[in-house]
Amino acid sequence: MSLDLRTVEEPDVPDWLRAVATGFHHAGPMAPEEVALRRLALDLERSRGVYDAGRCVATCRSMPRELTVPGGATLPASAITNVTVTSTHRRRGLAGRMMAAELAAARERGEPAAILIAAEYPIYGRFGFGPATWVTGWEVDLPRAALDRRYAGPDDGGRVDLATLDEVRRSGPALYDRVRTRTPGAVNRLPRWWDMATGEVVLPSNGPWKEPFQALHRDADGRIDGLAQWDVGDDEWPGKLPANRATVRQLIAATPAAERDLWRLLLSLDWVTRLGSGHRAPDDLLPLLLGDPRAARTETYADHMWARLLDTPAALAARTYAGAPTALVLDVQDPSGPAGGRFLLETDASGAACCAPTSAAPDLTLSAADLACLYLGDESPVRLAALGRLTEHRAEAARTADTLFRTPRRPWCPDEF
Structure with missing residues (x-):
């Protein structure tokens, strides 16, 4: 029986989502609540599946995004995601068919570029994509960081305050838009992104929601120009000595002063001996904020967002x-x-x-x-x-x-x- 490539229709959604989950090795049925939540993020006209005897065996979808380019302009881009081929149907050209269909549709929509996050390096070069941004992640050994001083607040008239989830929901989007327009490679965030970052939307498959710590940086005039969210792991006190690990969920700053102050706050958390930076720019300030940059051990250095020009x-x-x-x-x-x-x-x-x-x-x-x-x-x-x-x-x-x-x-x- 032929393998039918087509856009997804409403009755297809549960089976299409099952195929996505299978492609990423997430077994088991998807709860109706999760299907409903994930459906809200789907544009069916931009979602495709390959069907074998009525069963979805390959998936691909895209989203409209604004890509910041050098100089601060934004370029309409097709952000491609959820590309999977079920293991029983590999080596049949299904990824190529889906990608060709999506790139042709993006061109017709007037999107001059397509972007994606590549799960594996070798896949997308044959479709004309190349790695356009890279990402680095560090773990900082704080006792060896040789900080010049413990955090005692900004010294330029600004301030840092712990924030509530509501404050982040209200202030985060506008701050991020300030940051992304000066960051080549950044893409716009939809309201759903902030809903998930602040617990307003929780996908059951991600496990119980754990509220992060969060802080807002304000300049001397009271304007919010920085945001950090982080988690601290379970208390670890081997030999009655603190050894906790903190992990940064996001840190965005519209000014260098805000960026430095937020890092200094995170590098000075009580009882924390290891700080995971999360994914950062490959030339992030973090290591050089330390007295001993070797205390920032590189955990990740890899290609991140790939781009493909269409016009x-x-x-x-x-x-x-x-x-x-x-x-x-x-x-x-x-x-x-x-x-x-x-x-x-x-x-x-x-x-x-x-x-x-x-x-x-x-x-x-x-x-x-x-x-x-x-x-x-x-x-x-x-x-x-x-x-x-x-x-x-x-x-x-x-x-x-x-x-x-x-x-x-x-x-x-x-x-x-």
Whole structure:
């Protein structure tokens, strides 16, 4: 019997959710309450399944998101998630069929890019995606951190106060929007994200809700410019010595002062000897806030958000660039998708750009996946050239591109989706 790829309809939802759970190795029936809660997050027109004899055996869906690009503009993007193929139906091209359908639909919707969080590195490069942001997680050995001082509050007229869940629900979204518009790689958060972060919505499969600790930072004028949420594990007192571990759920700050003050608060919690940072930007301030940065042991350093350009001129014109006014011709190879072609990228003294197809001789040739690696400013064209993944047709063209594309701080996507 043929394997039928189609969008999900209302009666399909429980079976589609079962297939998602199976794909991520979550066995057992899904409670009706959970089905109802998860249904609220689904846009059925953007949700697809592959069906074998009426049973869903592969899943994929997307969500509209705004992706912040260098310069602070936001780019409409298709955020792809819940990509699964049941183990009994692997190696039949189902992921490729679903991805092709979603990318074609995103292009028709006018979304110049697609993004996703890759569970495994080797999967998505063949679909034109490349790792556009990376993530780091540390565990800080606090007794060895050699802090210059214990936390005693901000010294610039600001203040930090513990906050309630209601305060976080009220203040968090506006603060996050301030932060994401200056963070290349960040995506917008829907109200549901905050409902789940503050216990307003609890999925039964995630276990009992445990309220975190949370604090808000205010500047000298009383404006909220930082937020931290964290958990502290069960009391551990081996040999009557405290050895608790705290774990950061989120820390967002609109100013460097707020970021430093919130980290100093977390590094000074009583009875806590280990602090897990959670997923942070790969060039986060945290290790260098310590007297001994070696006390921050890297637990995670990995690719995080992958990107795929669908409209190369629109995507390249949306961001800003560094350096002097420049003209660069890119020959983008994309045999299976819409991003390919030869494009003239021209930038002015302000960093603004225009991009259009051209027949001029190329300066650089690269794949669509490698262009996605460069897009948010994280990867180096010079390094890609050294790897043989980018071809120079003009001397120093890779260095010119490096100056154009790179950003002062590395891009970061604070969220998973």
